[in-house]
Amino acid sequence: SSELTQGPAVSVGLGQTVRITCQGDSLRNSYASWYQQKPGQAPLLVIYGKNNRPSGIPDRFSGSSSGNTASLTITGAQAEDEADYYCNSRDRRANQVVFGGGTKLTVL
Amino acid sequence: QVQLVESGGGVVQSGRSLRLSCAASGFTFSSYGMHWVRQAPGKGLEWVAAVSYDGSNKYYGDSVKGRFTISRDNSKNTVYLHMNRLRAEDTAVYYCAKDVEAVTIPPYYYYAMDVWGPGTTVTVSS
Numbered sequence: 250s251s252e253l254t255q256g257p258a259v260s261v262g263l264g265q266t267v268r269i270t271c272q273g274d275s276l277r278n279s280y281a282s283w284y285q286q287k288p289g290q291a292p293l294l295v296i297y298g299k300n301n302r303p304s305g306i307p308d309r310f311s312g313s314s315s316g317n318t319a320s321l322t323i324t325g326a327q328a329e330d331e332a333d334y335y336c337n338s339r340d341r342r343a344n345q346v347v348f349g350g351g352t353k354l355t356v357l
Numbered sequence: 358q359v360q361l362v363e364s365g366g367g368v369v370q371s372g373r374s375l376r377l378s379c380a381a382s383g384f385t386f387s388s389y390g391m392h393w394v395r396q397a398p399g400k401g402l403e404w405v406a407a408v409s410y411d412g413s414n415k416y417y418g419d420s421v422k423g424r425f426t427i428s429r430d431n432s433k434n435t436v437y438l439h440m441n442r443l444r445a446e447d448t449a450v451y452y453c454a455k456d457v458e459a460v461t462i463p464p465y466y467y468y469a470m471d472v473w474g475p476g477t478t479v480t481v482s483s
Contacts, residue, residue, distance in 0.1 A: 333401075337402075348402045
């Protein structure tokens, strides 16, 4: 099955902008979804489709895509955004869902 | 409110079987594809299986194909994961999750999951 690659960790200053990326062949024909997970909690969907935010997700979260790379951008990061972030998409060939390995975001 | 609650986890010996359940409430369960996703201790998320809104289409990750079976009972608003021939590497928190959109065309499920349960822990001992 296909794989999605994420960097292991990224840091951002409070109020600054950070981009988390996700790479993989499946992203050439499938948008990424993005999840936030804090310790001891279930994942929370923050972005799906072209750039859709579920109800209750702040508009500082946005998504974009180009070629085989998807990005999650947090504009004006807050302390509560510190978490692990995972991307996922559909591997159309295998008809499976695939997750990236996750990126740990630290807000300084 | 929209809610998913898993149950059935526990400690089980390698090679044995276990059945997880996920009870849904607060939405039209029979309209949405459902997923099981797991997370081994200290590791990332791994998709396990998906089932279409009506139960007729099922999909599996490579690591569980042939050992696990996903099913659903729309009359009980419940999705199940039957796990056979369990291995130590199946040890994880198992989450059920709901598709963000109702999909009635192939492949009959979406891959964005907007509601997750709190998870149930499965420990496979050798």
